[in-house]
């Protein structure tokens with residue numbers, strides 16, 4: 001009688017179990033490959049990790065509409081979702097390669113090994129396709145795929161019952177024990193390598209953290225105008241006037257947040273119509289005239305009622321001063337360049353109109369955010385902030401280069417993806433409380449939120465219930481035309497289900513259109529509406 005083949009090492013496993021061993025071999029090979037790639041990426045740089053490189057390449061190629069969907073679905077966890085997706089796909093692919101080693105009609109093992117190397121080539125190509133690519137970025141993917149191929153071959157030969165008869169002498173002992181020993185060794189090595197990579201990366205990050213903590217921000221030569229108490233309404237559920245840094249929205253394409261060394265950082269200002277190009281260090285910047293301004297930042301991907309908007313107190317230098325010093329003239333004064341292209345250390349490019357940046361508004365090279373050096377996530381050591389322009393055409397984080405050019409000569413990153421080169425922020429308003437589908441008691445209910453029209457100012461906010469007449473809301477004091485403005489309206493709520501709707505009018509007299517349009521190509525329109533149950 002045939003016995004349960006698992007007990008006797010010499011005997012083949014029941015054929016039904018071999019696929020499970022083979023799939024496991026594929027998964028372990030992938031894990032070994034990833035762990036060695038991560039370890040190599042510590043030596044090269046974080047962006048060269050295959051998961052990061054493939055992820056960023058995917059982000060680069062994602063159409064704006066899909067990006068919008070991802071942001072709407074996953075919020076700021078969109079990056080985590082993408083990375084999980086990549087690892088999941090890799091796992092499926094790896095299990096498939098494992099199964100391929102069992103093939104009889106084709107040379108399964110060499111093909112599977114080639115499949116592992118092919119994944120390395122994809123990783124390398126992804127890393128090289130990044131705008132800030134360096135030749136060495138391909139290293140971790142290639143090394144990882146070689147390790148994966150070797151581990152796969154070693155494990156495949158030990159899958160119980162796979163060695164053809166007659167071949168037994170020169171083949172390693174097949175059978176469950178031999179496979180498990182090899183599998184356990186691979187698992188331990190991968191886990192060890194992965195943990196080591198984590199520790200080393202953690203140490204690097206800690207060093208950058210320490211350098212950031214050591215930064216002493218200068219006191220502003222021109223402090224922000226005082227914010228009167230009347231600018232902050234006390235209504236429960238209303239977003240605070242200043243958005244704390246740890247609650248500030250984050251939008252960028254960086255799967256691995258750049259940890260720039262401020263001591264080594266330099267900014268260059270150059271290009272068309274720049275008679276005296278400038279190079280500045282972080283210290284140079286800190287020694288200049290420092291201004292402090294409150295500015296509300298908004299992402300073009302913000303949906304009506306969304307939270308990709310936040311208000312902060314920024315510390316920095318006026319960009320227009322630096323441009324003048326370099327000899328730049330805006331187009332209205334005969335300057336030949338109409339576009340200022342900001343480049344970040346991760347290769348991102350954002351293009352702003354030179355005219356806007358130099359028209360007297362507080363366009364800043366920011367070094368501080370709400371009283372501390374810029375957090376790494378928000379662009380340490382230096383970023384741009386321009387009141388009135390969406391982030392994608394102005395707010396370059398991890399800035400390292402400013403080039404004067406023409407819109408007709410260069411399309412910045414988001415423009416190539418289908419977004420409009422012009423990105424003035426659209427006047428918008430949002431109901432913060434009551435929340436959508438909240439239940440409130442009948443009687444007086446404060447309806448409150450924020451409205452923004454940066455660098456123009458908000459003049460009126462109106463609320464209506466169930467498409468009834470518009471009621472003018474009470475506006476908080478205006479702290480600055482560059483920041484959002486809170487508003488509140490006391491609603492006499494009656495039992496039933498109601499729809500609240502808000503609209504704002506800016507200082508040009510323009511009232512927000514009710515017409516709904518998506519974020520692509522230059523910002524969403526429409527009125528924010530929430531449904532509220534009163535009982």
Ligand SMILES: Nc1nc2c(c(=O)[nH]1)N[C@H]1C(S)=C(S)[C@@H](COP(=O)(O)O)O[C@H]1N2
Pocket residue numbers: 248249250251252253254297298299300344345346348377378379390391392394395396397398
């Ligand atoms: N280097 C870099 N800077 C960037 C981006 C980016 O992807 N990379 N995204 C821009 C966009 S679209 C926005 S809305 C703002 C968001 O800034 P925050 O993350 O500090 O809120 O940063 C801008 N600056």
Ligand SMILES: [Mo]
Pocket residue numbers: 251298299300301390391392
């Ligand atoms: Mo954005």
